[in-house]
Amino acid sequence: MTLNFSEKDTALGIETRTETTTIAARCFALVPCAGSGSRAGTLKPKQYELIGGKSMVMHTLAALGAVERLQHVVVVVSPDDAHAWPDAPEWPSHFRRMACGGATRAESVFNGLTALLKEGEHNPAAVQAHDWILVHDAARCLVTELEINRLIDACLDDEVGGLLALPLPDTLKTAVHGRVSQTLPRQDKWLAQTPQMFRAGQLHAALQAKAKENFEGVTDEASAMEMAGFAPKLVVGSPHNFKVTYPSDFALAEDLLGSRK
Numbered sequence: 001m002t003l004n005f006s007e008k009d010t011a012l013g014i015e016t017r018t019e020t021t022t023i024a025a026r027c028f029a030l031v032p033c034a035g036s037g038s039r040a041g042t043l044k045p046k047q048y049e050l051i052g053g054k055s056m057v058m059h060t061l062a063a064l065g066a067v068e069r070l071q072h073v074v075v076v077v078s079p080d081d082a083h084a085w086p087d088a089p090e091w092p093s094h095f096r097r098m099a100c101g102g103a104t105r106a107e108s109v110f111n112g113l114t115a116l117l118k119e120g121e122h123n124p125a126a127v128q129a130h131d132w133i134l135v136h137d138a139a140r141c142l143v144t145e146l147e148i149n150r151l152i153d154a155c156l157d158d159e160v161g162g163l164l165a166l167p168l169p170d171t172l173k174t175a176v177h178g179r180v181s182q183t184l185p186r187q188d189k190w191l192a193q194t195p196q197m198f199r200a201g202q203l204h205a206a207l208q209a210k211a212k213e214n215f216e217g218v219t220d221e222a223s224a225m226e227m228a229g230f231a232p233k234l235v236v237g238s239p240h241n242f243k244v245t246y247p248s249d250f251a252l253a254e255d256l257l258g259s260r261k
C-alpha cells in the first residue's frame with residue numbers, strides 16, 4: 001500500500017510539481033494472549049496447554065512466523081502469566097512479548113497497540129499510525145500461513161482493512177428459555193474470526209473511543225471499527241480456524257494439527 005502526494009498550482013489549475021512521496025505501509029502482528037480461558041476448564045490459561053506436545057500459543061506463533069510480510073509479532077501476555085511462558089527454542093528474533101494484558105481482550109489489544117505506537121514516536125522501524133496491524137487470537141492455533149496471506153492480499157490496498165470470517169453454514173435460531181422463538185435469515189450472517197487487519201492508528205483511535213465505557217460491545221477489532229463508522233471487508237476464512245474455547249476443542253485441534261504433519 002502506498003500513499004501518493006503531488007502538489008498542484010491551484011491558481012493555474014495545472015500540476016507544477018510532479019514529485020511523488022511514497023509511504024509504504026508495513027504489516028505487524030499483535031497476538032492477544034492474556035486471557036484466563038475460563039470456559040476451557042484447564043488449570044492454567046488455555047493458551048499454555050500442550051496440544052500434541054507443544055503449547056497452543058506456539059502453534060499459533062508458528063503460523064504467524066511463516067508469514068514473511070510480518071515485520072514483528074508482538075504477543076500481549078498478562079503481567080501474571082510471565083512465569084508460565086514456555087521457553088521455546090523456535091522463538092524467532094522478530095517475535096517479542098509485552099506483559100501489558102488487560103482485564104478484557106479489547107483492553108489487552110488496546111494496551112499493546114498503545115505501547116507499540118508510543119515506541120513508533122521515537123523509532124521509525126516500529127509501528128507507525130499508517131502501518132497495518134494484524135490482530136490474531138493466541139487461541140486460534142489452527143490458522144495457516146495461507147489464510148493469513150489471503151487476508152493481507154485482500155486488504156493491503158483497501159481503505160479500511162478487514163477480517164477473516166465464514167459465511168454462516170447453519171440455520172440460525174433465537175431462543176427463549178431453551179425453546180426456539182424465531183428463525184433468522186442466514187444469508188447476510190458471517191462468523192468473525194481472526195486475524196483482523198486494520199491501520200494501527202485508526203484501530204487505536206477506534207478502541208480509545210470505547211475505553212471510557214470499558215470497551216463495552218467491543219468483542220473484536222472489527223466491532224470497534226464499525227462503531228467508529230468503518231465497514232470492514234469480509235475475507236473468507238476456514239472452518240478449521242476456530243477458537244479453542246471449550247474442553248472438547250482441544251482434542252479436535254490436536255487431531256487437525258496432527259493430520260497436517
Ligand code: CTP
Nearest residue numbers: 032033034035036037038039103104105138139
Ligand atoms: N485475551 C486477552 N486478554 C483478555 C482476555 C482474552 O488477551 N483479558 C485473549 C485470549 O488469551 C485469547 C483471545 O483473547 O487468545 C480470545 O479470547 P477467548 O478465547 O475468549 O479467551 P479467554 O478470554 O481466555 O477465554 P474465556 O472467555 O473462556 O475466559
Ligand code: MG
Nearest residue numbers: 035037038105
Ligand atoms: Mg474471553
